[in-house]
Amino acid sequence: MNLILLKALLEAAAPSGSEERAAAVFLEEARTFADRTYTDHFGNVYAEIGPSEGRPRVLEAHIDEIGVMVSHVDQEGNVYFHEIGGMDKAIYVGARVRLLAPGGDLIGVVGRKPIHLMSGEEKVAGIKLEELSLDLALEPDEVKKRVPNGTVGVLEAPVLFVGQRVVSRALDNRIGVYAVLEALRQLKNRGCTERIVLVGSVQEEVGHYGAKMAAYGLDPLEALVVDVTFETSQSGVDVKRLGESPFGSGVNLCVMPILHSGLRKKLERTATAHNLPFTMTSGSSVRKSFSNADDFTLSRRGVPTALLSIPCRSMHSPGEQVDLRDVEVCIRLMVEYVLESAGAGITTILDELKPHSAG
Structure with a gap:
């Protein structure tokens, strides 16, 4: 884990509409390995590897926080x-x-x-x-x-690293930003030849506005959106309603009608093949995920989108907490999935009607 980068992201005060400090950390880090970095007129930040043309696969996380x-x-x-x-x-x-x-x-x-x-x-x-x-x-x-x-x-709250945990404000969603940055770095280092675009989007907490613009502008083949989900071993959390996603359970793959079942099943197979732990829950609603994944899904003609979530305790507080082992699983799943999907084109629901090898 690059704890220096994670701490810098967490210490950057960047409430929705004023994300410049987090954007600066994102761009400074991305420029050390990405082929291209840029921003748009609304404040979204981007990092790319691979060809500069063609519909990309997108890794996305919002850079704003509550305030x-x-x-x-x-x-x-x-x-x-x-x-x-x-x-x-x-x-x-x-x-x-x-x-x-x-x-x-x-x-x-x-x-x-x-x-x-x-x-x-x-x-x-x-x-x-x-x-x-x-x-x-x-x-x-x-x-x-x-x-x-x-x-x-x-x-205001300090960043605390305690064993395998980190406690801080803004883990929703700087931990997602950290995960997609590290995934893109590893994809670059492992010779990924596809066009991959990383998006750090603005204003998720007040309406998902940055994601709407980024999704429309990029028109991606598919999108992997990373955010946090409820850590369910916390006192008072109703697992009968939410399902279980405790610390140490790996990455959570959200299941609901609006999110692309074909893409999620591909991620399940990748996780299983690489012995990566994961859970599947439907969150607090089956109508929508209340994340940027909804906006990517509904952009233009529709974008196959999956929501990968990291369990987070005490969400929307100055004492949010995540387990760094779950973050590592999320990063590795993105990397292995993208490498295995190179050249596969767009995912359709009908793909799941075809037989798949058990191996």
Whole structure:
């Protein structure tokens, strides 16, 4: 594992719509091995190997993360904010926030009325976002001058490597970005001759907007989308609804009607042939995956798309956690599948009507 790269990706504050810092890490690393790197007008970043023409196979992961956006600064210097993406409101209270202010980053603390001053009803009621404000420990005039409305931020948290685990904010989805970067590097090193395009897409957390544009522009043969899924050994997670994808179970292959069953079955065979552990679950819905995989699937005439997910505990919090062994499995499955699929063309559902060798 390249822990230096992973740490750099995780430390890059890049909420949806302001992904420049994560994009810079992506491009700096990709330029060390890719044949071509570039960006588009919306902020998606790309790295390619192989020929520059022809419909590519795509590896995709979103580079943005959840965060906050300043909505108002009052006369006392209290900073109010909207959410970028969604998070349990209880997590905010007492949390440190890094604001990406125009004149330089600022650190503040999210505060709420002290419990001693709350009524009985307030104590049992759920936390409302409008009750929270950010305290920067600066004079009110200084806050108003340095923090214009629209300033964005992320919850501040250290990156911790503990045994085979990593704990950090933004593992959703920088761990996916790390996986596709490493997969493309290995494909290059192993002499892949096909056109492979890696996409680091923007604004997944607020509407999958970057993926929609990238999918339309590239018109790929097929797409492997990497994101996180729920780690199901965590207390309170209902495995009867979600299925099981605990730490150490490898990569999760999502099963649902919108995702291409022929491509998923090819990935299953590759994983089995290489003794790579995997699980299969349908997530929280069978209608759609709520990931960029849906957008690739529905682009243009339709793109055969698979969703490869890495189990993640405490998703959408500053203490997300993944097992690095699961990440390695995800990387290897992508690499082996792409190498085995060279020259095979587009995958169709009807391919599964043909007999397949057991060996």
